[in-house]
Amino acid sequence: MDAPDALPVAEGEAPGRDVLAVLQGGRLAYEALIFAASFRAANPEYDGRLIFAEPQPGPLWGDTDPTAPSEIRQFLGTEYGAEIRPFASEAFGARYPHGNKIEALKVLDRDRPFVFFDTDTLFLGPLSEVPFDDAYPGASMRRTGTWPVIELYGPGYTQTWKALYDRFGLDFDSSLDLSHPDEYWERYLYFNAGWFFGGCPLAFHRRYLEIARSIWDDPPPELICQPLEPWLDQIALPLVLHGLGGGRDAVPPGLLDGRITCHYRLLPLLYAREADAVVEVLERVTAPNRIKKLLKGSEAAKRMIYQGKGAKARALFDRAALPPKEQTIRNTLKRNKLWLR
Structure with missing residues (x-):
């Protein structure tokens, strides 16, 4: 189902890229304070909006209240000028809290460029120095070969990843980095989901949610023995980016996960x-x-x-x-x- 449009951007609002993170109760609420404090210190004249998406209580959270303490929510707004935008969890909730980053995208405005960060991110320098190219969306390359987990007699990297590309009608061969040998994890498109960016958050959200739900609810046979938690967001993300025309090294090395940000x-x-x-x-x-x-x-x-x-x-x-x-x-x-x- 398509995500609803968020509120339209009013005339005269700042034209910069929206910065999005998830605000939630527990550890993430305190991380959000550090995130916002470091963001404003490193970006005192940033021309975009700082937005926190907050999941709301509902059926998928059971008796758990996922919201942040009211004093933290208020402080983020008054001290750091952050917008807090609530959203209803429609797909994951308590069964897969990492899915908040997928569902959070729907709070943003259509066709307004965005960059998402995990809240455990510290800003060290100005985001304006990062040359984002929304025609080639990307994500963090600071990753290790955490998935798939290759079993002795199970499917290998090629068989596992190709099953997913085939499921979603994507060209598998064009996703490969042929500088790495067959069955080596870096040959296959894989990211850390600690940050990612794109041109339209609602288009990104629709694709990300569709792919993640399909994998979670009905994994291809090649994935039957594969762990989906906590890796689902990172399994789906390469497929999203490849389908949107993005890929590896979308941001020059040494900026995000380097001189501009630290995912600690x-x-x-x-x-x-x-x-x-x-x-x-x-x-x-x-x-x-x-x-x-x-x-x-x-x-x-x-x-x-x-x-x-x-x-x-x-x-x-x-x-x-x-x-x-x-x-x-x-x-x-x-x-x-x-x-x-």
Whole structure:
């Protein structure tokens, strides 16, 4: 079903690209505060809108209220000029909360360029320096070969991915990176869904929702033994982008996931592995008492940022020689009682 049009853009409104993230109760609400604080610090004259989409209580959430605390919602609006736009969950809800990013797109305005970010993103520089090309939409290339999970006697990468391209009438061969060998994961189109952009959010939403629901509700036989959670958003995203004429390296390397933004995932991981400049931005934008009062509601933020546990986590690692696997970093933090979510 087509998404309804959002409110029309009034004459005289800022013409820039909409920046979208999901606002939700729990950890994401506190991440949204850091997201907005760093965004405004790095983009004081940004000519687009900062918008948070917030899922509302409903049948797909059961007894869970997915909304953020009212004081955080109000602070985002008054302090950072963010718009909070509610949406009803029609496809996923509690059964797959990652699906919020797919459904959130429907709160935006038709034909108005957008970029979506996960809330666990810290802004380090001005977004205006990123040369987005909406004729070639893209997503984060900071990914690893997390999916599909290849079993000894099961379908390989080619058979698995081709089944999906065939399901949605997409040309599989043109999606391949032939500089990589057959059955190596990077040969196949795959992204991290921590950020993605496009020219029309409603067209993007329709395609993303259609593909994700089809895979979730009726996976091709080649996917029967494959895990869909939490990877569904990243399984569907290459198919969406390929169908819209996008693909790899849509943004020059070193900008998003680099000099302009940091997708830190969790505060202990930020302190463990990110550059000194990232830590400096985090601690600077969270220093004012007005945001500190709210962030202290998060055990992770309170202990890592304000009680010095972040510095202790940082001292455990050499950023120039980090363990090659994230799980090793996590285990070290857990042993030292510094794994906070």
